Amino acid sequence: MSEQEDRPEGYDPGDYPPFAVAVDLVLLTVRDGELETVLVRRDEDPFARRFALPGGFVRPEEDLDEAARRIFFDKTGVAVPYLEQLRTYGRPSRDPRMRVVSVAYLVLCGPEHLSAASRGLRSDEDVRVVPISALSVPGPDGRQLAFDHDEILADAVERARAKLEYTTLGTTFLPEEFSIPDLRRVYEAVWGVALHAGNFSRKVRGVEGFVVPVGRSTGRGRVQRFRRGGAALMVPPLMRPYGEPSAAPDPELGQAASRR
Amino acid sequence: MSEQEDRPEGYDPGDYPPFAVAVDLVLLTVRDGELETVLVRRDEDPFARRFALPGGFVRPEEDLDEAARRIFFDKTGVAVPYLEQLRTYGRPSRDPRMRVVSVAYLVLCGPEHLSAASRGLRSDEDVRVVPISALSVPGPDGRQLAFDHDEILADAVERARAKLEYTTLGTTFLPEEFSIPDLRRVYEAVWGVALHAGNFSRKVRGVEGFVVPVGRSTGRGRVQRFRRGGAALMVPPLMRPYGEPSAAPDPELGQAASRR
DNA sequence: GTAATAGTGTCTGTGAGACATTATGGC
DNA sequence: GCCATAATGTCTCACAGACACTATTAC
Numbered sequence: 001m002s003e004q005e006d007r008p009e010g011y012d013p014g015d016y017p018p019f020a021v022a023v024d025l026v027l028l029t030v031r032d033g034e035l036e037t038v039l040v041r042r043d044e045d046p047f048a049r050r051f052a053l054p055g056g057f058v059r060p061e062e063d064l065d066e067a068a069r070r071i072f073f074d075k076t077g078v079a080v081p082y083l084e085q086l087r088t089y090g091r092p093s094r095d096p097r098m099r100v101v102s103v104a105y106l107v108l109c110g111p112e113h114l115s116a117a118s119r120g121l122r123s124d125e126d127v128r129v130v131p132i133s134a135l136s137v138p139g140p141d142g143r144q145l146a147f148d149h150d151e152i153l154a155d156a157v158e159r160a161r162a163k164l165e166y167t168t169l170g171t172t173f174l175p176e177e178f179s180i181p182d183l184r185r186v187y188e189a190v191w192g193v194a195l196h197a198g199n200f201s202r203k204v205r206g207v208e209g210f211v212v213p214v215g216r217s218t219g220r221g222r223v224q225r226f227r228r229g230g231a232a233l234m235v236p237p238l239m240r241p242y243g244e245p246s247a248a249p250d251p252e253l254g255q256a257a258s259r260r
Numbered sequence: 261m262s263e264q265e266d267r268p269e270g271y272d273p274g275d276y277p278p279f280a281v282a283v284d285l286v287l288l289t290v291r292d293g294e295l296e297t298v299l300v301r302r303d304e305d306p307f308a309r310r311f312a313l314p315g316g317f318v319r320p321e322e323d324l325d326e327a328a329r330r331i332f333f334d335k336t337g338v339a340v341p342y343l344e345q346l347r348t349y350g351r352p353s354r355d356p357r358m359r360v361v362s363v364a365y366l367v368l369c370g371p372e373h374l375s376a377a378s379r380g381l382r383s384d385e386d387v388r389v390v391p392i393s394a395l396s397v398p399g400p401d402g403r404q405l406a407f408d409h410d411e412i413l414a415d416a417v418e419r420a421r422a423k424l425e426y427t428t429l430g431t432t433f434l435p436e437e438f439s440i441p442d443l444r445r446v447y448e449a450v451w452g453v454a455l456h457a458g459n460f461s462r463k464v465r466g467v468e469g470f471v472v473p474v475g476r477s478t479g480r481g482r483v484q485r486f487r488r489g490g491a492a493l494m495v496p497p498l499m500r501p502y503g504e505p506s507a508a509p510d511p512e513l514g515q516a517a518s519r520r
Numbered sequence: 521g522t523a524a525t526a527g528t529g530t531c532t533g534t535g536a537g538a539c540a541t542t543a544t545g546g547c
Numbered sequence: 548g549c550c551a552t553a554a555t556g557t558c559t560c561a562c563a564g565a566c567a568c569t570a571t572t573a574c
Contacts, residue, residue: 017320018278021350021361060277060359064350088348088363090281090324099320101281101361103348181526199564201527222571223526235502236562242495441553459537461554466535482544482553496535526571534563541556547549 022102023067024055024149026086026156027075030173030189031111034131037153038075038117039145041126046096047146051128053153055102068105075127077116082108082172086156094148104152106159108172132157164190166237168210171228177214179223180204191240207234282362283327284315284409286346286416287335290433290449291371294391297413298335298377299405301386306356307406311388313413315362328365335387337376342368342432346416354408364412366419368432392417424450426497428470431488437474439483440464451500467494 027038039051054075058067065083072080083105090101111129116122118129135144135153143150164170164187171178173186180201188195204210209231213224287298299311314335318327325343332340343365350361371389376382378389395404395413403410424430424447431438433446440461448455464470469491473484 016280016317019281019318019361020276021279021281057276058279058350058361061352063352064348064361085347087345088324090318090363092321092323101279101318101324101363103350103361179526196564196566197525198527198566203563205527239563241564439553456537457552458539458554463536465554484553499536501537522574524571524573527569529568530566532563532565534561536559536561538559539557541554543554544552546551 017099020098020100021058021064022055022100023058023064023071024053024089024102024104024152025068025071025107026053026104026153027072027107027109027114028156028160028173028190029109029111029114029129030186031129033185033189034133035157035189035192036111036129036131037135038114039128039130041128042146050146051130051144052146053104053149054127058103064103065105068103068107072107075117075122076109076113077122078113080107080109081113082169086152086159089148089152091148102152104156106156108160108169110173110175112175161190161240165239166234168207168228168231168234171211177225177227179225180211181223183211183226187238193241195241203238207231207238210234277359280358280360281318281324282315282360283318283324283331284313284349284362284364284412285328285331285367286313286364286413287332287367287369287374288416288420288433288450289369289371289374289389290446291389293445293449294393295417295449295452296371296389296391297395298374299388299390301388302406310406311390311404312406313364313409314387318363324363325365328363328367332367335377335382336369336373337382338373340367340369341373342429346412346419349408349412351408362412364416366416368420368429370433370435372435421450421500425499426494428467428488428491428494431471437485437487439485440471441483443471443486447498453501455501463498467491467498470494 025038029036029038038054040054042048042050042052054071056067056071056074058064062070064085068083068085069080072083086104086106088101088103092099094100094102114129117127120127132153135150138144138150145153160169170183170186170190173190174182181197183204184195184197184200187200209229211226212229214227215225285298289296289298298314300314302308302310302312314331316327316331316334318324322330324345328343328345329340332343346364346366348361348363352359354360354362374389377387380387392413395410398404398410405413420429430443430446430450433450434442441457443464444455444457444460447460469489471486472489474487475485
């Protein structure tokens with residue numbers, strides 16, 4: 001808030017540099033066992049015809065979260081199931097036209113939330129749902145997406161992977177009713193690993209409030225249906241297999257490592 | 261980045277609302293077994309005579325991290341040992357004078373980094389090093405600090421508590437050379453719990469690259485001296501005792517719980 | 521029928537937590 | 548000598564991971 005600069009009675013507009021503040025969304029979903037994200041094709045330079053994350057400017061009287069929800073609704077026509085602030089990107093050169101600080105949000109949703117967006121019903125833009133795996137190979141200039149969106153996307157994927165370990169957010173990728181194997185396939189898609197079906201089932205059902213059975217349970221071999229429970233955190237956590245080839249770790253940490 | 265609003269060739273300044281972008285620092289240190297933070301007393305309204313987090317505006321050609329480092333240096337006269345972006349606070353009403361979006365940073369350092377600041381050597385401001393425990397009781401209007409800085413501080417403390425679990429950052433609170441009991445006292449101060457000395461020692465020394473012994477031993481008992489090792493992450497993590505009365509959990513998660 | 525797969529039984533290895541014991545230095 | 552405390556030895560319990568087995572559904 002810069003209280004330490006002495007200003008008598010409110011700020012003089014000449015005292016602070018004006019910035020544009022934008023919000024960018026990393027929208028993650030799991031479809032057919034693949035982790036996917038939503039991208040928008042740019043029309044103009046810079047980065048004309050490149051894909052970018054959906055985003056927009058924050059309005060003068062709008063909270064940051066509110067802006068993120070608005071932008072999600074504009075693309076999909078439905079309310080956002082889960083959203084969290086990821087981090088803020090503000091390199092001076094990140095947009096060659098002007099100084100834009102972008103607050104990135106992570107949004108998790110099921111593929112059904114994206115049906116309008118993926119059919120282009122909500123806008124005349126070229127909106128696409130793209131597998132993350134298709135974006136891992138950088139383009140000729142070393143990147144795939146416009147601006148610093150490769151970095152934002154990578155940070156978001158790592159955040160989502162970490163959050164599945166110690167929260168119950170995995171269910172936000174699924175419809176209201178689902179089976180344990182459905183949930184396992186979400187974990188496998190997000191983490192990019194195969195999990196042991198039996199142990200996964202036991203673990204998930206053993207975490208109080210993670211999933212609640214719907215309808216009657218019969219004996220062995222029968223697939224049961226569940227809904228989300230009330231718990232937000234998973235204790236103890238469900239950890240990713242050690243030393244596995246997933247993504248970039250916390251960029252704040254000095255050295256690389258593949259875990260959390 | 262708001263690529264979806266069609267703009268021909270760079271932004272027209274009339275197209276986006278101007279914001280002020282500030283950086284606020286939550287500076288945490290451990291002194292005499294207490295977790296403490298640095299506050300600055302405000303001179304003017306709003307919140308005259310209240311304490312606030314140190315902060316300042318981001319300059320036109322400055323990265324966000326750079327601004328945070330600059331502000332830390334302005335207060336203390338030394339380089340910041342560890343810094344990470346916490347999150348961004350942008351409620352429209354958070355500063356009654358104008359729209360300010362503030363990117364908060366978490367800074368961890370040893371008490372020796374704050375000697376200049378705490379003696380007022382670097383500024384004519386009223387800079388103080390205050391125990392976190394003294395800020396837990398809200399004032400007459402429901403808060404202790406200016407603006408939304410109570411919330412920022414609480415988020416920062418929770419982040420620091422969580423990070424001690426799965427990173428080796430505990431050593432950033434200590435001088436170059438330290439003993440295992442010194443490190444344990446850091447954990448106890450940050451988490452606000454008593455830890456089992458024997459098990460803590462075994463765990464810390466067993467994590468590859470967390471601490472490296474530095475030859476001679478002094479002090480009581482067979483106390484060994486150590487330096488930081490090269491590892492940034494701790495696997496498996498060193499978890500806080502379950503169900504313990506520390507701080508607010510991840511505010512993104514729907515319901516409260518006391519763990520991560 | 522056969523194949524695929526959900527869920528259970530059970531064993532094993534690892535590690536956290538608790539407690540006792542030994543070693544070392546301050547007083 | 549006596550006390551405080553660091554570090555180790557050891558036991559127990561919880562849980563992850565592996566494997567085998569059974570039950571059920573899809574074909």
